Structure formats: C-alpha cells, structure tokens
Amino acid sequence: MSEPLLSVQDVSKRFPVGKSLLGRPTGYVHAVNDVSFDVMPGETFSLVGESGCGKSTTSRLIDHLITPDEGRIFFDGDEVTALSERQMRPLRAKMQMVFQDPYGSLNPRMKVQDIIGEPLLVHTRMSAGERLKRVHELLGTVGLSPAHGERYPHEFSGGQRQRIGIARALSVQPKLIIADEPVSALDVSIQAQVLNLLRDLQEHYELTYLFISHDLSVVEMISDRIAVMYLGTIMEMAPNEELYARPCHPYTQALLSAVPVPDPKSKRRHVLIEGDLPSPMNPPTGCPFHTRCPHCTERCVKEFPKMREVSPGHRLRCHYDGLQLPA
Amino acid sequence: MQDALLEVRDLKVEFKRDRKSWITAVRGVSFSIHAGEIVGLVGESGCGKSVTSLAVMRLLSKATSRTSGSVVMDGRSILELSDREMRDARGNDFSMIFQEPMSSLNPIMRVGDQLAEALRLHNDLSREEIHARSVEALRLVGIPEPEVTLRNYPHELSGGMCQRVMIAMAMSCEPKLLIADEPTTALDVTIQAQILALMERIRAERNTGILLITHDLGVVAETCSRVIVMYAGGIVEEAPVEELFERPRHPYTKGLIASVPRLGRRVHRLPSIPGSVPDLAAMPAGCRFAPRCPMARPACEAKVPALVQVGEGHRCACPYAAAGASVEYAAGIGGLADGAGAADATAAASGATGDVSAQDAKGVPTHE
Numbered sequence: 001m002s003e004p005l006l007s008v009q010d011v012s013k014r015f016p017v018g019k020s021l022l023g024r025p026t027g028y029v030h031a032v033n034d035v036s037f038d039v040m041p042g043e044t045f046s047l048v049g050e051s052g053c054g055k056s057t058t059s060r061l062i063d064h065l066i067t068p069d070e071g072r073i074f075f076d077g078d079e080v081t082a083l084s085e086r087q088m089r090p091l092r093a094k095m096q097m098v099f100q101d102p103y104g105s106l107n108p109r110m111k112v113q114d115i116i117g118e119p120l121l122v123h124t125r126m127s128a129g130e131r132l133k134r135v136h137e138l139l140g141t142v143g144l145s146p147a148h149g150e151r152y153p154h155e156f157s158g159g160q161r162q163r164i165g166i167a168r169a170l171s172v173q174p175k176l177i178i179a180d181e182p183v184s185a186l187d188v189s190i191q192a193q194v195l196n197l198l199r200d201l202q203e204h205y206e207l208t209y210l211f212i213s214h215d216l217s218v219v220e221m222i223s224d225r226i227a228v229m230y231l232g233t234i235m236e237m238a239p240n241e242e243l244y245a246r247p248c249h250p251y252t253q254a255l256l257s258a259v260p261v262p263d264p265k266s267k268r269r270h271v272l273i274e275g276d277l278p279s280p281m282n283p284p285t286g287c288p289f290h291t292r293c294p295h296c297t298e299r300c301v302k303e304f305p306k307m308r309e310v311s312p313g314h315r316l317r318c319h320y321d322g323l324q325l326p327a
Numbered sequence: 328m329q330d331a332l333l334e335v336r337d338l339k340v341e342f343k344r345d346r347k348s349w350i351t352a353v354r355g356v357s358f359s360i361h362a363g364e365i366v367g368l369v370g371e372s373g374c375g376k377s378v379t380s381l382a383v384m385r386l387l388s389k390a391t392s393r394t395s396g397s398v399v400m401d402g403r404s405i406l407e408l409s410d411r412e413m414r415d416a417r418g419n420d421f422s423m424i425f426q427e428p429m430s431s432l433n434p435i436m437r438v439g440d441q442l443a444e445a446l447r448l449h450n451d452l453s454r455e456e457i458h459a460r461s462v463e464a465l466r467l468v469g470i471p472e473p474e475v476t477l478r479n480y481p482h483e484l485s486g487g488m489c490q491r492v493m494i495a496m497a498m499s500c501e502p503k504l505l506i507a508d509e510p511t512t513a514l515d516v517t518i519q520a521q522i523l524a525l526m527e528r529i530r531a532e533r534n535t536g537i538l539l540i541t542h543d544l545g546v547v548a549e550t551c552s553r554v555i556v557m558y559a560g561g562i563v564e565e566a567p568v569e570e571l572f573e574r575p576r577h578p579y580t581k582g583l584i585a586s587v588p589r590l591g592r593r594v595h596r597l598p599s600i601p602g603s604v605p606d607l608a609a610m611p612a613g614c615r616f617a618p619r620c621p622m623a624r625p626a627c628e629a630k631v632p633a634l635v636q637v638g639e640g641h642r643c644a645c646p647y648a649a650a651g652a653s654v655e656y657a658a659g660i661g662g663l664a665d666g667a668g669a670a671d672a673t674a675a676a677s678g679a680t681g682d683v684s685a686q687d688a689k690g691v692p693t694h695e
Contacts, residue, residue: 050515051486157603158372187371187542192586192599199596214515217545217588221597244591258520260545262587264568272524273517276485 004038005176005208011035011071013057017281029280031057033232044209046219049229052277055212059178063097064088093123096169100181102161106153112164113149119172138167159190180212195222216259220244228252231280231288238314248316251289331359332504332536338396340382350607352378354560363534367551369541373604375560376540380506384423385413418449421504422497426512428489432481438492439477442499449500464495468525487518508540523550544587548572556580559605559615562634566641576643578654579616585656598656622647622654
C-alpha cells in the first residue's frame with residue numbers, strides 16, 4: 001500500500017476566548033478535538049458536518065495557517081506542524097486551496113489573469129510572458145476563454161468565479177487541493193457544472209482532494225472516503241458506499257435522514273434530532289453527541305468514546321454497535 | 328374549490344436603472360394560493376422569486392421600482408391599498424419570514440420586546456395579554472423555555488432558534504398567509520428538518536396558506552403540495568408536486584431536477600444545464616431559456632412562449648414540451664475545455680449538446 005499524501009495525527013486545536021482582568025483567557029473554544037485521518041494520493045477525502053463542527057479549522061491546520069495545540073500533520077513526507085512559516089511556503093505550492101465564497105476570495109481590483117498568475121509569481125521563476133501563456137492554458141482548462149483574463153472578477157457570475165478560483169489553485173500544479181465548500185454558494189445547475197469540472201481535473205491531473213462540505217448529497221457524489229465531524233470530533237469515517245449503506249453512528253444516521261430528497265414519492269420518515277449544537281466553549285462531557293442522541297446512556301455522559309474499527313476501513317466513535325434510530 | 332387566499336395576476340416589477348431606463352425583474356407572473364396549502368416557488372438566484380414576494384408584500388421602494396398587475400388577497404386589491412391600510416394588512420393578513428434569521432432580528436432589542444412590538448401594533452392588548460400571547464407564540468414554534476427566551480437578545484440564540492423566533496413573530500397575529508423566503512437556507516440540515524416540520528404543523532393546525540420560496544428541490548419535494556418554477560423573471564412551469572417530479576415538462580425544470588445530486592443515487596458525473604442565467608438587462612427576446620436549452624429551435628427566439636395547460640393543474644411555458652418532445656442533458660458539460668462556463672460560450676455548448684438532443688427531440692413522447 002502506498003504512503004498517504006496527507007496524514008493528520010491526533011490533532012487538537014482550541015482558541016482562547018475572552019480576557020480576565022489579568023489578560024488571561026476566560027475560556028476556550030474547542031474547535032478540533034483529537035482528529036486523525038490519512039488521505040491517499042489520488043483520492044477524494046471529504047469532511048462533512050454542520051456549521052461549527054471544526055471542518056474548516058481542520059483545513060486551516062493542514063495548510064499551516066494556524067498551528068495545532070497537539071498532534072502532528074504530515075504532508076508528502078514533511079511534517080507540516082514542525083515547519084516555520086518560511087519553510088512552509090514552498091510546500092504550499094503542492095497544497096492549494098479553493099474557497100467557499102467566490103465573491104470574497106478574488107481580489108476585486110486585480111485582473112483575472114493576474115489573480116490566476118499570482119501563485120506562479122510567488123512560487124516559480126517564470127517570466128511574465130511564460131506566466132501569461134500558462135494562465136491562458138489554465139483558463140481553457142477550467143472552461144473559460146483567454147479573453148476572460150483581461151476582465152475583473154465583478155464581470156463574472158458565481159460559477160465562473162469559482163472556475164477562476166480553481167484555475168488559480170491549479171496554476172502551480174499542486175498535489176493536493178483543499179476545497180472548502182466549493183459549491184455551496186452556487187445554484188444547482190451551476191453546482192453540477194463545477195462538480196463535473198472538479199471530477200475531470202482530478203482524472204486528468206491525478207489530483208488528491210480534501211473536500212469540505214455540509215451537503216451529504218454532494219459529498220456522496222464526489223468522495224471516495226468520508227469523515228463525519230461533530231463538535232470538533234470525527235464521529236465516523238468510512239468509504240463512501242459503506243457510510244451511506246451502513247451508517248453506524250446515530251449522528252450520521254440523523255444527518256442522513258435530515259437531507260431532503262427531491263422525490264415527493266419517497267415518504268421517508270424523518271428522524272428529527274432534538275435541540276441545537278452544544279456550545280464548543282463548553283462541550284458536553286463524555287460523548288459530544290450525547291445531549292441530542294436518542295440512545296444516550298450513563299456511559300455516554302461520562303466516557304469519551306474511543307475511535308474503533310467496526311469493519312475494514314469503517315471507523316466509529318460510539319460505545320455501541322449498530323444502533324438504529326427509532327423510526 | 329374555495330376561492331383563493333391570494334390571487335396574483337400578471338404581476339410585473341421593474342427597477343429603475345437610470346433616469347430613463349427600467350429593468351424588468353418580474354414579467355407577467357400569475358398564480359394563486361389557497362388556505363392550508365404550501366406552495367413552493369423555485370428557481371435559481373436572480374429568477375425573480377424574492378422580488379415577487381416582496382412585491383406581494385409591497386415592500387419594494389416606490390422611488391426605485393414600479394409594480395403593475397393585480398394582487399388580490401381575500402377579496403382586497405393589495406396594490407391599491409393606502410400605506411396605512413397596507414400596514415394593517417401586513418402581519419394580520421399576511422406576514423413574511425426571511426432567509427437570514429440572524430440579521431432580520433434587531434440585535435439591540437430583547438426577543439420579547441420585538442415580539443411584543445408586532446402584537447402591540449396590530450391589537451389592542453394589555454401588557455399581561457401581550458406577555459401571555461408572546462409566550463404562547465414561542466411555545467407554538469417549539470421553544471423549550473419561552474420565558475427565558477423572551478429576555479434573550481438575538482445574539483444569545485442559535486440560527487435555528489432565531490428562525491423559530493422569526494416564525495413566532497410572523498405567526499403571532501395569526502395571518503392567513505405566510506410568505507417564507509428561503510427560511511432554511513442559512514441553517515444546518517438537522518435544524519432545517521426541524522423548521523420544515525414546524526411549518527407543516529402550522530399549516531395543518533391553523534390552515535395557513537404558505538408560499539415557500541426556495542432553491543432547494545429537496546425541500547420542495549418534502550413540504551409543498553404545489554410547485555411554481557421561475558426562470559429569468561417568469562413562470563416556466565407549475566404543477567402539483569408529484570406531477571412535477573414525475574413528469575416535468577419544461578426543459579429547464581427537467582435540467583434542474585436532473586442536476587441535483589441525490590442521496591443513494593451515486594453518479595460519476597451529473598447532467599448539467601450549460602451556460603448561466605442571462606443578465607436582466609440583456610434578456611433574450613423570445614424564450615429566455617432558449618440560449619441554454621438543448622432543444623431550442625429558431626422559433627424559440629422569436630417570441631415569449633405562453634403558459635399553456637398540459638394536464639390537471641399543470642401549466643408549462645414551452646410549446647414543444649407541451650407537444651410531447653423530450654429532452655436530455657449531457658453529463659459532459661462543465662468539464663475540460665468544452666467551454667461551457669464561458670460567458671459567451673453558451674452558444675457553443677448548446678451547439679454541442681444540441682446535436683444529441685436534436686435526435687431525442689424528434690417527438691419521442693413522454694410517459695403520458
């Protein structure tokens with residue numbers, strides 16, 4: 001078996017909140033808690049979860065935009081967490097990001113060709129002419145024309161801007177693309193175009209994706225393996241088919257059952273889970289999900305469940321096996 | 328059948344572009360809503376679904392927009408009411424909830440005061456009665472400790488709770504019609520499921536008519552009984568929900584339904600509609616979907632197709648689809664070098680898929 005391209009090992013991150021009289025933080029937000037996973041070359045690994053579950057924080061930890069309090073992250077043989085900002089810079093050429101908001105992530109005062117060419121300026125020694133040539137190739141790759149390079153971001157629709165963001169990420173030929181909710185700001189018909197584009201690019205350039213999304217239907221289409229996060233913790237991790245066919249964690253089951261299905265005939269019964277996400281400032285004791293879990297027992301309240309393997313490749317963080325939500 | 332609660336006829340909304348010119352955002356929209364039904368209004372961003380609802384509520388500024396047509400609510404012509412009469416009607420006859428619960432509430436007022444404001448304006452109630460009604464309103468939307476929540480500020484509540492408060496406020500004066508503009512778009516799926524269940528309960532218990540504006544076909548399929556599909560300012564199709572998902576007629580509706588990824592049906596690539604929504608200022612002369620339509624013909628560009636009856640309660644604005652032509656969307660759109668995303672490449676893209684669909688369009692009848 002080949003080496004993982006990206007390996008995240010027991011990573012935790014908390015952010016201080018508030019200030020006491022002496023300037024000490026009055027509390028911590030536990031954004032990411034004991035998260036571990038490997039991403040193999042060429043696969044699409046997805047992190048799914050609701051807002052505030054720590055999926056974006058995880059991606060920022062990987063990109064070394066923030067440093068973890070505990071744990072280590074390896075990328076392509078290097079330990080990211082041990083690198084200085086200067087040492088990290090060349091690595092970023094191999095690890096590019098595509099962001100959620102296609103309006104906020106492109107500089108409105110730069111021409112599209114300069115936006116796409118900027119990583120080349122930073123990471124390569126190409127001449128201006130070479131850069132422009134490469135930018136024109138990239139525009140074609142993502143389904144735009146070279147003439148678009150002369151324009152500014154505001155002249156493009158959301159879907160086109162996301163294509164520009166993707167072209168920028170591709171410019172330095174990265175191995176890994178971290179896509180943080182790349183289609184959630186787009187309309188459905190455009191969303192399908194961008195998902196197909198991501199697919200094609202992956203096949204063509206043998207890219208590895210770390211895909212972050214809250215949308216389980218999108219994730220099902222694009223992913224090879226999926227990790228479900230809740231309150232900073234991975235609750236379940238499994239290959240795509242396995243997760244959707246045999247979700248083991250009550251949270252995964254609830255999440256799946258809450259997704260509206262565009263078919264009025266499928267009168268599935270929803271398993272409504274009660275209540276809201278607990279505050280990450282003051283996470284529940286024991287299992288993070290116990291406050292909303294219909295199966296909660298005394299053990300769940302007291303003991304933080306360990307990650308364990310229920311079948312090959314299928315890992316679960318729950319004390320119990322094969323719980324079924326009441327229909 | 329009983330009379331409609333809300334009857335919209337030929338609604339047209341224009342916005343001022345500069346001194347002389349106007350841009351048409353909604354052109355000739357007609358529909359009706361009955362008591363006790365949830366009607367979905369679907370479309371992509373910019374299709375005019377929100378503008379339609381704002382025009383019905385008369386929330387658009389007169390200085391920058393003009394509205395024509397007729398909106399009849401319970402026998403009263405809304406567009407002819409005075410501002411004062413209109414203020415009475417809002418809240419009492421119909422009310423509205425918005426997409427972003429966090430920013431629709433006043434951040435420096437306690438939830439209780441905001442709820443009381445609506446009640447006080449519309450009813451002659453004592454302080455105690457208002458308090459009791461507020462508590463009851465919050466209880467209706469499933470807030471566990473209403474007394475506590477009344478004293479909270481919006482920032483102390485989660486998004487789902489804020490949306491519940493919004494719904495409580497909208498329902499506090501027992502309106503006959505509730506317009507919900509993307510009420511769950513900003514919420515997580517588990518919370519979305521709770522809110523949708525709540526709206527369904529309100530409909531059943533109070534016989535409220537609900538206009539649910541959304542871009543999410545899943546939400547529509549699960550909550551609505553009738554669906555109106557809008558594209559570029561006009562209605563392209565209207566049908567009962569099962570009919571729409573089983574036998575969509577308009578090529579746009581078909582494309583929309585096909586391009587949604589759905590659970591349990593994993594596909595390698597999604598069929599997608601080429602191109603993007605046309606600019607309001609540069610609308611095609613004829614059918615506005617023609618530039619993206621795989622079965623477009625020269626005649627489509629000549630004049631705007633009318634909505635025609637194609638079945639029980641089923642209207643469709645495409646003469647070819649009404650005659651039974653079928654349409655296929657290629658899954659190859661949007662990929663490497665096929666140029667589908669380019670602003671000016673829609674022609675090329677529809678050319679590419681047009682070949683495929685030209686064969687399909689030779690009158691293969693749909694299931695009817």
